[in-house]
Amino acid sequence: MGNMISFNHRVTKDDDSLTMSNGLTDILLDYLLLSGSQLAQTESEKRMTVFLGEKVQSCCGIGTVGFAITDMPWQPETFAADRSFLLHMTAHASALTLQPEIHALLGYVPRKEHINYALDGFAALIARMTAADIQPEKPAEWLTRATPDHPIYHGYPKCRRHGILLSSLGCKICIDQSGKYPVMPEDIEHMKHLWYGDAAPQGADTNESTQ
Ligand SMILES: [Zn+2]
Numbered sequence: 001m002g003n004m005i006s007f008n009h010r011v012t013k014d015d016d017s018l019t020m021s022n023g024l025t026d027i028l029l030d031y032l033l034l035s036g037s038q039l040a041q042t043e044s045e046k047r048m049t050v051f052l053g054e055k056v057q058s059c060c061g062i063g064t065v066g067f068a069i070t071d072m073p074w075q076p077e078t079f080a081a082d083r084s085f086l087l088h089m090t091a092h093a094s095a096l097t098l099q100p101e102i103h104a105l106l107g108y109v110p111r112k113e114h115i116n117y118a119l120d121g122f123a124a125l126i127a128r129m130t131a132a133d134i135q136p137e138k139p140a141e142w143l144t145r146a147t148p149d150h151p152i153y154h155g156y157p158k159c160r161r162h163g164i165l166l167s168s169l170g171c172k173i174c175i176d177q178s179g180k181y182p183v184m185p186e187d188i189e190h191m192k193h194l195w196y197g198d199a200a201p202q203g204a205d206t207n208e209s210t211q
Contacts, residue, residue: 003057003066007125008133016128018121022062026176027110028118029055029065033172034102035093036085037164044078045085046156046165051142053167058175069125073139079131090123105162107177 003025006017020028029052036049051072055065074082094116096102103109151157151166158164159171169175 001063003063005066005122005125006068007128008070009068016121016124018118018125020118022057024114024118025055025065026057027108027115028122029053030106030173030176031093031096031110031115031119032089032122033164034105034162035096036089037158039085039089039092040156040165042078042081042085044073044075044082047073047139047142047152048082048086049089049165050152050156050167053165053172054169056167056169056172056175058179059169069129070133070135071138073142074129074134075139076131076134076136079134083126083129086126087123090119090126094119106173 002019002021004011004017004019006015011017032052033049036045036052040046040049054060055067057063057065097110097112097115097119146152146168150168157166159166159174162171162173164171164173
């Protein structure tokens with residue numbers, strides 16, 4: 001059991017698909033999210049980051065968050081900039097893995113050889129992406145699933161505790177640390193209406209992280 005990030009789902013034996021344990025998948029995503037959320041400036045960069053923020057095993061199921069690089073919301077107009085951004089995201093994530101304040105924020109210290117394997121594998125897959133590989137329907141497909149209350153339509157809010165861009169699921173790190181979904185720490189109180197509208201149930205804002 002584990003997760004795979006492939007280039008385009010056409011996986012062959014011993015190709016460059018990135019296979020990871022469930023635990024390493026979470027570690028990779030945590031660092032990519034922290035990094036991408038610090039770096040993203042443009043709409044498409046933020047979308048790429050939020051796409052990764054939806055890969056939450058504690059919501060979607062353990063071992064079910066694999067995807068293909070070509071599934072990401074690439075668009076021809078911003079392709080070169082977005083690929084550069086994702087490579088920069090990966091390099092900056094590598095730097096973050098050495099920072100004690102990030103270890104404290106996440107509550108764990110990644111094993112260097114493991115996280116480097118994952119970051120290197122992810123970067124290699126991104127580097128392989130060309131404009132010719134863009135599947136034009138992918139951004140629309142992804143956006144079709146985004147309901148009007150999706151954070152991408154509300155100014156790309158970030159978790160105040162972890163600084164990561166919120167996805168439709170909220171903050172991956174808050175969810176993982178609290179073991180609860182949906183999670184509504186007071187830090188993202190301002191997001192509550194996005195999930196519950198005016199009918200917020202009693203106690204919906206009490207899922208405080210126990211960290
Ligand atoms: Zn958070």
